[in-house]
Amino acid sequence: MMAESPLQDESALKKGPWTPEEDQKLIDYIQKHGHGSWRALPMLAGLNRCGKSCRLRWTNYLRPDIKRGNFSxxxxxxxxxxxxxxxxxxxxxxxxxxxxxxxxxxxxxxxxxxxxxxxMGIDPVTHRPRTDLNIITNLPQLLAAAANFSNLMNIPWDNAIKAQVDATKLQLLHNILQVLGNSPPPNMEALSNLFASRDHQLYEYLRMNSQLEGLLKCGEDGLSSQGVNAQAQSNYPNIDAPQQPFSDHYPIKDSKPRSHNSDQLVSSYGFPTSNTLPQLVSASPECSSANTINPNDIISNPSNATSTTFEAWRNLMDDGANDNYWIDIIE
DNA sequence: AAGCGGAACAACCGCATCCAC
DNA sequence: GGTGGATGCGGTTGTTCCGCT
Structure with a gap:
């Protein structure tokens, strides 16, 4: 690629912060003549700067229609x-x-x-709940943290929820479920340790997700497994449930096998990955680029952009009524 | 008051793209 | 269609500001 070849000795051109005098020269020139050729402008305006520097200074700082101050x-x-x-x-x-x-x-x-x-537990690259590839290798620690969380839940629910159910903990549980459904076989020892404890609330929470249901079938550990309460399941907070599925708007390329009867994804364990949870997403831009999104779809109607994980989470965080969600689940 | 570290922001650099010839 | 100049764009760096110890 062609670099911007200077009209004068490049090393003699000034760099760094602009002085008020330089700003004034640039403003005066552009107000009189327009910027024309940026390359020629510095010499014509009497500035010892490269055209690029002048353009940036004008477009980012001196332009009269620049809006200053905090973002609303x-x-x-x-x-x-x-x-x-x-x-x-x-x-x-x-x-x-x-x-x-x-x-x-x-x-x-x-x-x-x-x-x-x-x-808020949102990956700023993917705009989905944060996941970390290290989470798989760190599963024991993750589960230990989850056990700690469930211990907290042994205090009265209404107090516990208000005090403890925050985005971090949601994320923690969410990550566990993703690991269960998408990773290679998890650390069963850590799992059995967790479930052998008296942390039944957490166990129930996890069990209500079909991923864990499948996992328990795979690795029967002797724990009692009551039937899933359908009503409770319907009250399960769908932390990734946009009003309209993201993929409905923006088709997502997916190499995972699909069941014959539906579009429901099939996990590596052979049981359906819950449609209440998003797929495990990498934080890497490379992976995020696998999502095929047509920006035109959303530019015409920015409000569509809010039918997303982010909005679902934001609503979850913001809405005080969500405490009821958790009360419903836990009770 | 001085030193330090982090946050904020202006500016630079290199590459990509456009466009005229 | 190829070439080179001009411009745009995004990532990164450098400097300043500000709060804390």
Whole structure:
């Protein structure tokens, strides 16, 4: 590729922060003549900068229609929603935020929104509940943490729920279920240790998910296995249940085998991976790119972008009524 | 008050893409 | 269709600011 060949000695060109004098020169020139050729502009404007530097300074800072100040909640939501569809296409996202530059949005994403999503247990790359490939090798630790969680549940439910059921714990349980359904055979010793304990609430929670049901059939450990209460199952909080399935909007390439009778995914254990849970997703951009999404579908109607895991989770976190979910499950 | 570390943001760099010739 | 210049874009770096010890 061609580098921007300088009209003058490149080493003599100034770099670094712009001075107010330089800014004024650039503003004055563009107001009088327009920017024209960026390459020729510095010499014409009397600036000892490269054209690229001038362009960036103008588009990211000096342009009169630049909007300054904090991002509003609405703007933040727009960024998140479009990022989910467009990925790191900052300029494309910026088109939906008048007055905001791609650079500003990119910086805001990297310094604020990314952390915000991570804290909520959302993978900022995939916009799905965070999973970590290390989770498989760390299963014993994960289960130990889960056991600890279930011990917490032995205190009165209403208090326990309000105090303890937060995104982290949801994520913990969610990760377990994903591991059970998608990974190679889990550490059965750790599982049996967990279930041999008196942590029946956690056990029941897990058992209500069909993945564990299948697992228990595979590795019968002598624990009593009561019939699944259908009503309780229907009350199970579908932490990945958009109003419309994500894949309905955006077909997702999937190499997993499917059952003959339906589109229901079949796990490596031969039992259905619960349709209440998303597939295990990698945090890597490479894997996320396997999702085939047509941005046009959503650009025309950004609200569609919220029919997603993120929204389901956000609603779960935000809605105080969700405590009832947990009370229902546990009771 | 000084030092330190992290957060925030402006600016740079290199590659990709567009477009005129 | 090939070539080279101009511009756009996204990742990364460097600097400044600010809060904490």
């Amino acid at each position: 909640e609405e703007e933040q939501q727009i960024i998140i929603d479009f990022h989910q569809v467009l990925g790191n296409k900052w300029s494309a996202i910026a088109q939906h935020l008048p007055g905001r530059t791609d650079n500003e949005i990119k910086n805001f994403w990297n310094t604020h929104l990314k952390k915000k999503l991570l804290q």
